Every structure is written in C-alpha cells, then in structure tokens.
Amino acid sequence: MATYLYRIGRFAYRRKGTVLSIWLAILVLMGVGAATLSGPTKDTFSIPGTPAQQAQDLLAERFGDQKSAMDSLSARFVFAAPPGQTLDAPENRAAMDAVIAQIRGIDKVSESAKGEPGTPGALADPVAADAGLQQMATESAAQQGIPVDAALENARALSPLSADHTVGYVEVPFDGEFSDVDQALRDQIKAAADVGRDAGLNVQISGSAAAEAEMPGGVTELIGIGVAALVLVITFGSLVAAGLPLITAIIGIMIGSLGITLATGFVDLSSMTPTLAIMIGLAVAIDYSLFIVSRFKHELTLTDDRSEAAGRAVGTAGSAVVFAGLTVIIALAALRIVGIPFLSDMGAAAASTVFIAVLIALTLLPAILGLFGRKAFAGRVPGLSQRDAEGEDGKVTFAGRYVGGVVRRPAVGLIAGILLLGVLAIPAAKLELALPNEGSGDPSTSARQAYDLVGEGFGPGKNGPLLVVADARDATVPEGEAFGAVVEKISEQPDVLNAQVIGTNEAGDTAQILVTPRSGPSDPSTMDLVADIRGAETELHDQIGVNYGVTGQTALEGDVSERLLEALVPYLAVVVGLAFLLLMLVFRSVLVPLTATLGFLLSVAATFGATVAVFQEGWGGLISNTQPIVSFMPIFLIGVVFGLAMDYQVFLVTRMREEYVHGASANDAVAIGFRHGARVVTAAAIIMISVFAAFIAEPNSFIKSMGFALAAAVFFDAFIVRMVIIPSVMALMGDKAWWLPKWLDKILPNVDIEGDKLAKALPRERREAEPAPVS
Template identity: 65%
Template sequence: MATYLYRLGKFAYRRKGVVLSFWLALLVLSGVAAATLSGPTKDTFSIPGTQAQEAQDLLAERFPGSSDRDPFNSLSARFLFIAPDGTTLDDDENFAAVDAALADMRGLEQVSDFAKGEPGPDNPGALINPVIGNDGLLQQLLDQGVPAEQAESDAAALSPLSEDRTAGYVDVPFDGDFSIVTDELRAEIEASADAARDAGVEVYVSGTAVQNMDPPGGAAELVGLAVAAVVLVITFGSLIAAGMPLFSAIVGVGIGVSMITAATGFLDLSSTVSTLAIMIGLAVAIDYSLFILSRYRAELSTAPSREEAAGRAVGTAGSAVVFAGLTVIIALLALRVVNIPFLTDMGRAAALTVTLAVLIAITMLPAVLGISKSWAFRGRLPFLREVDPEHPDRLTNGRRWANVVTRIPVVTMVGAIVLLGVLAIPAAKLELALPTPATEPPGSSAREAYDRTADAFGDGRSAQLLVVTDAQDVADDQRMAVYGDVVAKLYEFDNVSNVQIVGINESGDTAQILVTPASGPISEETKDLVNAIRDAEPGVNSELGVNYGVAGQTAIEIDVSDRLLEALVPYLAVVVGLAFILLMLVFRSILVPLTATLGFLLSVAATFGATVAIFQLNWLGIATNPQPLVSFLPIFLIGVVFGLAMDYQVFLVSRMREAYVHGESATDAIVSGFSHGARVVTAAAVIMMSVFAAFIAEDMAFIKVMGFALAAAILFDAFIVRMVLIPSVMALLGDKAWWLPKWLDRILPNIDVEGEKLAKQLEQPREPEKVTVAQH
C-alpha cells in the first residue's frame, strides 16, 4: 500500500496541472448538476416493518386521503385562539375576529381546496369557527343515538373548543409536500392570524407547515473553518500552509454537497441529509490534509527533492489516512443495519464526503504542493516561531508527555479509566424521545401552542392514539357490534379518558378508533398504554376476530426506540468486527485493535454521561430546554465516534508501529511515535472539536446535541484515551502489544502501512539534493 501511494503522490506532484484541473472541473460539474438536476427534498418519515408504520399503511390503504392523520408526513398548521381575559370566544367581538382570521386563511393559495370556501352543507371540510364546530358536535352525536353521558365525553375529546370556551383551535391542511414550506409561506400563515390578534385574541401557530425546513448550517461551518484556520496557522506558522487543508476541505465538501443536491432529482432525500455530510466532511478533510502536509514538512529535511518528499508523505501518512477513512466509511455505511431510511441516507451522504476527503488528501494536496513549490511554508507570521513537530531531535511537549506515560503507566492508565468512568455515571439516567412540540424550546410558538393546548384541553389532547381496526374477517352484519366491543375493551385499560369510533370506511370493514389518554405524549404512562393495547391484540383477535394496530406520535416513538435498541448489537458487531479486521491489517496485532476498541467504549460512555448531564439533567444550568435526548442519538453517535476514534488510533499508533518495525524497542517506539504525531493529532482534534462545537449554536435540537456530543467525544477520545490510556497500556504490554499468531500472520495480507518496503526501496543510494523547508 505505502509503495503504491508513494507513486501516486509523486505522480500527483509531477502532473499537478492535470490532477488539480480534474478536481476543480469536478467541483464545477457537480455544482452545475446541483443547479440543474436537483429536485425538491422529501422530508418524509417512515420506519419500515414497525407496528406503527403498518398501522399507518393500513390507514392509508383503507381510508384514501387520510394522510392528515400521519403525525410526521402530513402538511398542516394549527391555529390556537385564546380569548382575552374575562371573555370567551363566544363573545361577538372575539367570534368575529376568529372568523376574519379564518377568511384570510382560506385565501392562502397552498391551503387544500376542500378546506376553502365558506362553511356550509355543501362544503363540510371548510375551516369552521371552533365555537360553531363545538356546538354542532354534541348535537350530531345525540342525533346518532349516542347516550347523553357518552356523547358529552366523546364531544369533549373531539371538541375544538375548551370546556370554559376561552380557547379553540382550527387545523388547516395544505396541499403539496414539505418543499413548499418557505419563509414566504410561513410569513403568510402568520400574517393570516393578524385579523384576530388586532382584536386582542391571542393566536399561536404550530404544525409542520410552519416548521423551519431549511437545513442547518452556514454560520456553523464558517465558525468551524475560522477556528480551524487559527489552529493551522499556529501549527505550521505559515499562512500558505494553513490554507492548504482548508482549500482541500472546501473543495471536497463542495463536491460532496453538490452531488447530494443533484441526487435529490432522482432520489427521495430529506433536507437534513447533507447536514452530517458537511459536519463530518469538513472535519475529516482538514485533518487528513493536515496529517499528510505535516509529514511532507518532515520529509523535506531528508528527501532529495520536493517531489520525493511528497511521494514519501503520501506513502506513509497517506496510508494512515486511507485506513482511517475506511473505518469512518464503514461506521457510516453500517447505519443501513438500522433500517430507518433517513438514517441510511445520512450515513451514505457522509460516507461520500469522507471518501472524497481521502481521495483529495492523497491526490489534490500533493498537486497543490507541486504548484506552490518553495512557497508552501512561506507567509510566516513574525510572532510565531517556526516549529517542526516531527523533527527527530527536538524535545517536544509530546515527547515529554510520552516519557511520563511510559515511566508510570499504571498511574496514568488507572487515572484515565477513573476519569472516564466518573464522566460516564450520568449515562445511567439516559432517556430517549422523538422531537415533539412538548420538547421544543420554551418561548417558541410550537411550545407555547402545546402548553396552552394542554392547559385548555388536558395533556391527553396532544397524545391521542388511533387504533386502526381491521374487521375483514367478520361478517358484514356483525361488524358494528364488534367495533363497539373493541371500544369497550379499550375502555378497560388504565389511563384512558375517552374511546370512540371516529371513522368507518366505505366498505365497512375498517374502523378508526380514537383513544384519548389522560397523560401527555412523552409520559411513561402513555407509552405503557400503547404497549398494553398492543399486547392485548392477540386476545382480542381470538375473541372477536379483528386485528388492529396503533398509530400516532407515541406509537411511532416506541417503535423507533425498539428498532434502534434491536439494531444496536448487530450494528456494533458489523462496525467493530470490520474495523477490528482492518486494524489487524494495519497494525498486524491482536491486542492493539482490542485495546483501541475497549478505549472507544470508555470514551463513548463518558460522552453519553456528559451529554445527559448537560442536556437532560441540566447540570451547570447551560441547557435552556432540558429534555430527553433524541432517540437516534445513541446509534448515530456510536457509529460516527467509532470511526473518528479509530482515526486518531491509526495516526498515533501507526507511527509507533513504524518506529517498532524499523528497529526501536517497544517503549522507545511509543515515545518516538507519540512525539512525532502528538502535536499534529492535537491540532487535528482541536480542529475537529471546533467544527462540531460550532453546531451547538444551531436551533435544531438534534443537531445542537449532536454537535456537543461529537465535540465531547473527540475531547475524551483523542486526549484521554489515545494520548493517555492507549500508550499506558502499550507500555505495560511491551513487545506483547505487537504479538500476532504465526498462522494468522501468514493469512493476513501484508499491506505495509508503516512503509517498511518503501523504506528499503528508498535506502538505495542516490545523489542528495538539499531541500530547505522555507526560504525567508
């Protein structure tokens, strides 16, 4: 491998114009493709094979046009009207104000046709004043022969008007998909409520039609790049050298995001698919170029030419880059195991940008070095002294720390384990949930609407469950009686406020039964109710001959958590298994990959602990909205962090392996490898932490928490696990760290990551040509 990459690096340096033109042309072409081939993003949410999804599919099949029952994929807005203090919505002035607002809503172009027009017998779907909707509801139930007491309970569960008549809501359906949700549409929706607000009526707007569908980013990336630029300048002491990794990252991420955007014309991708691609792509692209550029600088002092130095840098550091990139790609692509489409798409998109980062680092970067020639390390800042972190004779801080670790390995190892263990303690209180209006930040329109709805209608109004009942196997003349029996059985469960049939399809073989719990959508009591109803289904089927499924927000949330929990073990098996094999190829050892994996488990546990402490338990008072963490976070974090953790393992330990193979003792190899790589790994970790931490400023809760968690994971893994724990363990193991059974040594291909074959090839005599690092 090192030999092939060495040749590739020299070729790219020598044919710099062709290589650089290729990447720039690809950037332009991908940009043109993004501008001409892109289509609307599809922010739909589905979990194939889950009970909630099957119930939702059955609902769509038996009740055409029932997409408004889908809590995630329907497009609608809810207007909640609150009467001024001391009045009700019945009052003439308030009633007229709500009517005026409804008239403006009907005028919105995107509102569904069936909801437009004045209410009346010929237009039953029109937007109706909640006062009128409430008054007609009870009478309608009584006319259907529902007993008075039950009719009052049913009407209360469905009424758009609160019992004290001070609050009411109207759900406004919209045509089209999430691509129509723009700043202009959100402004029009908000403006349609002004007629009511001008009269003193409070109006809160919530729903999918007013959510911000714009992908996060922009400012976050700029902040991350700015910090990365500062770190690179300090690392190299040169403005030109600092700009090279940034240029590589911008080109790679630009190509990747453009390709993803162009793919929306052919694939159903959500608007947030590119978020992880940008986040991961920026971080790894800068780091990979940084490692190769740092090695190039070191090789300049001994190589006979700059072309030769570029080849050696790509052959040695480039080998580590390739395998580090492969571990990240494996972790991202393995998200397919979870079988949640949008997670799979995000993993694939991020894997694309990582692949581009690797290819650009080993081809475009040496081409840029070929163009810059002796200017590569110019543009020095006078207040920064020149530092070569890989100079073999310099007593760097990295060498000093490595000497400490190898001298007292037991102390440093125990200290690292204890520290990570203490940080992991809060993880025992981890709670997971899907984002809902109940988890939105206080003060937001969605959260205000949720809180005021709960105050006026009870917690259960936002947690209603839809039991889709299939009676195809029941005789036609018995179906209504069977539906009634199902309602009666649902009433037997604890935590149920109301149960009623809200729809029967034209053929009469399927019913929608609405269950209103007494608790809210994210409460454990509601989750227990869903599980109890589902567990009772086989018994109901045996007794009544019907099948049913539970749909709704809480049901989907339970299924997501179960799916992720079930997928966690096979996901870890795939990721850790493939990465373990890959690391055995890199290090030709069993214990080094094993300790690397165990160290990762410690760092990820500490990351979960810190994230739970800050965002869920609100330690330090930093979180403005402490809530359960997003259900997707654990598996997402584990996959991404594992890949990134192995980056630092490869970069640091491959230098130790290189020194060991070239004849140094096990302890000296640790010190030598650590002193060569510590400074550049530190710079890379700080850059990666900065890129991730910048996303904490985003409004989207999932991105905010993910940014913090990734930054914390890099902090724990790079600085505690890779720089303290791993060298301590390797110092204790000594030569045993590099032990590999002979039979396994024969089976495993020798990919020569440490460049032993390359070193022998380079030992052939040649006429030296002194090359200076920079000319002042």
C-alpha cells in the same frame, strides 16, 4: 500499499495540471447536476415493517391514499382568550372569525376548508364547531339508541373548544407536500394569526405548514474553519501551509454537499443530512490534509526533491489516512444494516464526504503542493516557529517530558484515565430517547406555545392522540358490534381518556378509532398504553375474529425509537468486529486493536454521560430547554465516534509501530512515536473539536446535540484515551503489545502502513527513474 500511494503522491505532484483539471471538472459537473437535478428534502422518520407503519398502510389501503400523520400538511391555529374572559365573548368570536376569513384567502388551503361555515370540512370558529358537535351528538344518540351522556362525552373529546371555553383551535388542511412550504406561505399563515393578535387574542400556530424556517447554514462552518485556520497557522508558522488543508477541505465539502444536493433528485433525504455530512466531512478533510502536509514538511528535512517528499508523505501518512478513512466509512456505511432508511441515507451521505476527503488528501493535496512549489511554507508569521512538527531537534519538549512520565508510571495514567471517563459516564444511566416534536421545541417559538396551550386547555393527551385501525373483514359478528368491542376493550385501559369510532370505509368493514390518552406524546406512559392496546388484540381476535393496529404520530415515533434502540447492539457488534479486523491488518497485533476498541467504548460512555447531563438534565446552563436525547443520535454517534477514534489510534500508534519495526524497544517506540505524532494529533483534535463545537449554535436540536456530543467525544478520545490510556497500556504490555499468532501472521496480508517496504523500494525507484548512461 505505501509503495502504491508513494507513486500516486509523486505523480500528482509532478502532473499537477492534470490532477487539478480533473478535480475542477468534478466540481463543475457536481454543480451543474445539483442545479438541474436536485429535489426537495423530506423530514419523515417512518420505518417499513413497524406495527404503526403496518397500520398506516392498512389505513391507506382501505380508505384511499390517506396520508400518514407524519406526512400530512396542515397548521393548527390555537386561540386563548384574554385573562378573565372566554372565547364565547362576542368580541373574541368576531376576532376568531376574522382570522378564519384571512385563512380562507390563503391559496394552498384545501378547497373543502374554504367553504362556508356549516358545510362539511369547512373552517369554523371553535365555539361554533363545539355547538355543532353537541347538536350532532344529541341527534346521533336519538337515531342510534345510544345514551345521550356517552354521545356527549364523545363530542367533548372531539371538540376544538376546552371545557372552560378559554382555549380553542382550528385545524387547517393544506394541499401539497412539505416541499411546497415556502416563506410566502409561512408569511400568509403568520399574517392570519396577527389579525387575531391585533384584536387582543393570544393566537399561536403549529403544524407542518407553519414550521418556522431555520437559520441559513454557513455561519457554523465558518466558525469552525476560522478556528481551524488559527490552529494550522500556529502548527506550521506559515500562512500558506495553513491554508492548504483549508483549501482542500473546502473543495471537498463543496463536492460532497453538491453531490448530496444532486442525490435529492433521486432519493428522499432529510434536511439534516447535508449538515451532518458537511460537519463530518469538513472535520476529517482538514485533519487528513494536516497529517500529509506535516509529513511532507518532515520529508523535506530528509530530501531536497520536493516531488520525492510529496511521494513519501503520501506513502506514509497517506497510508494512515486511508485506513483511518476506511474505519470512518465502514462505521457510517454499516448504518444500512439496521434497516432504517433515513439513518442509512445519513450514513451513506456522510461516508461519501469522508471518501472524497481521502481521495482529495491523496491526490489534490500533493497537486496543490506542486502548484505552490517552494512557496508551500511561505508567509511566515512573526513570532511563530516553523520547526518540523514531526521531527526531533534535540530540544526537550512538553510531549517528551509527558510521555516519559507515562512510560515510567503507566499504571497511574491508566487508572486516572479510566476513573475520569467512568465518572463522566454516570449520567448516561438516565438516558431517555425521543424524536423531536413540538413539545420539545424552544419555549419561545409559536409552535411550542401552541402545544402548551392545548395541553393546558384540553389535557396533555390532546397533543398526541392515537389512531386505531380496526379490520372486521374476518369478524364472526356484525361489523358494528366488532368495532364496538374494540372501543370497549381499549376503553378498559386506565390511561385512556376517550375512545370512539370516527369513521368507516365505504365497504363498512374497516373503522378508524380515535384514542385520546391521559398522558402526553413524550410521556413513557403513552408508549406503555400503545403496547397495552396492541397486547389486547390477540384476545379480541380469538373471541370475535377482529384485527386492529395502532398508528398516529405518537405511535409512529415510538416505534422508530424502539427499533433504533433494538438495532444499537447488533450495529455496534458489526462495526466493532469489522474495524477490529481492519486494525489487525494495520498494526499486525491482537492486543493493540483490542485496547483501541475498549478505549472507544470508554469514550462513548463518557460522551453519552456528558450529553445527557447537558441536554437532558440541564447541567451547566448550556441548554435552557432540556429534553430527551434524539432517538437516532446514539446509533449515529457510535458510528461516527468509532471512526474518528480509530483515526487518532491509527495516526498515533502507527508512528509507534514504525519505530518498533525499525528496531526500537517497545517502551522507546511508545515514547518516540508519541513525540513524533503528539503535536500534529493535538492540532488535528483541536481542529475537529472546534468544527463540531461550532454546530452547537445551530437551531436544530439534533444538530446542536450532535455537534456537542462529537466535540466531547473527540476531546475524550484524543486527549484522554489516545494520549493517556493507550500509551499507558502500551508501556505496560511492552513487547506483548505487538504479539500476533504465527498462523494469523501467515494469513494476514502485510499492508505495510509504516512504510518499511517503501523505504527498501525507494533506491530501486530512483535507479529506474535515472536516465541510462550514454555509451
């Protein structure tokens, strides 16, 4: 491989015009495609085949194209009376009526909701709506022969007015999809709420149509790039050299983000997908280019031919870049095996940006080096040395003294590293998972305040009702009796506050049953209730032949979280297994990939512990609004961290293997390889940590926690696992570290990542390149 990459690097350097033109054309084509073919993003978290989704599918089949609770476009206006008052007061009712009149003027409000009060589906203030429900309940009791108390209890469960008449709400349906929500609609919704606020009411709004727009991206990326620029300047002592990895990284994320934007025209992607892809793509792109530029500088100390130096840099460091990139791509692309569409799309998008970063480092970077020529390391910064970061100038460095101590006393570093990461991992035992919802939002937002008002006025279960879809087509009793039996069975559950039929389809064989729990959506008791209701179906089916399923936003989100948790171990096994095989190819060893994998597990455990401590338990005061960890963060984090962990393993340990293959003793190889790579790996890790940490400033809770977790993971893995534990283990194992069974050595292809074949092939390459002598 090193020989092929050498030729690519040398070609790109010499044919810089051609290579630069190709990448420029790709950038322009992506830009045109993104501008003309892009579509809207879609933040839904459904998983085909889950029990809640199956119930939702049955609902859509029997009741027409009824939208999922997670797909419907609506807003909830929550009214709270001033202290000491109720919403019954004439001035408060007048204020609510004024708000509702303003709502009717919003263009995208469904036509049925714009009707006059009293017409089906029309908006009415909570007091009037409650009175209407009470009257309907009395009439229904008389007509159906059911107890008035039971009818009134059902009416109170559906009432938009709290029992003490201090809190009420209005559900406002909107036409269209999430993509139709723009700032103009948000402004109209806010203006309607302001009418009530100006009249003295506490009016808060929640729902998909009223979701507040997040801060525009770009600021966090600029922070990360700024820190990366500073580290690169210190590393190279040159403004031009520091700018080269940044130029290639920016071009890479531009192409990657434009490609993702273009893809939204053909597939449904989450709004978080581009941010995650940029976060990961930016970090690896800078690091990959840094390693090649650093190696290029080192090669310039060995040859005056700059195209030769570029070829060697790509052939050696580029080999490490390819395999490091492959581990990241494998980890991200393998997310598809868990069968979760939105997670698969996130992984594919991030993997594509990593793939682009690898291609750019191997081709565009040497072309830009050719463009700058002898100016590649110009712009010297006063006070900073321009010494070769990978070379040895005879000076005793901190890295040399440090690794010398590690090699002499490897057990100390090994035990200290494991103990430190083990202590950091302890909080991970308290890990709680949930999808983001209004109840976990920032307390300063209107949506969170609306959620809290409803919980205080009606009970926590009002924020997360369940919907049971009962199918009586095969029932052995009349449909009405079958639905009554389902309601009775559900009502037996102690955590059920109310259960009632709220509608049947035209055929009369399917019913919607609304279940109000006593506990809130994020309370584990609610998901226990979902499981208990589902568990009771078999007995009821055996008795009267009725079937039912549980859906609703709470059930849908709970099923997503459960499926993600179930997929964690299989995914980890597949990713670790594939990467283990890849690392055996790289290092031609069994023990080195094994220790690399065990080190990764330590860094992941410590990362989970730190993330739980900060975001869930509130340690350090970094997060004012503590909440469960986003359900799909652990599996995504494992994929990304494994890939990044193997980056540093490949970059650092390949230098050790290179020295060992070229004749150094095992311990000398560890020491020399560490001295060669430590400064560059340190710079790369600091850059990656800075890029990830900058995303903590994002308002999105998943992006915020992911940025923190990735920054922590890189810190733990680069500075504790790869620079403390791995050198200690390598020194303890000695020559055994590079043991490989003979039978395995014969069947494994030699990819020559350390460039040994390249070193032998270079003289022949030069002879072939020289013109034949004139006779």
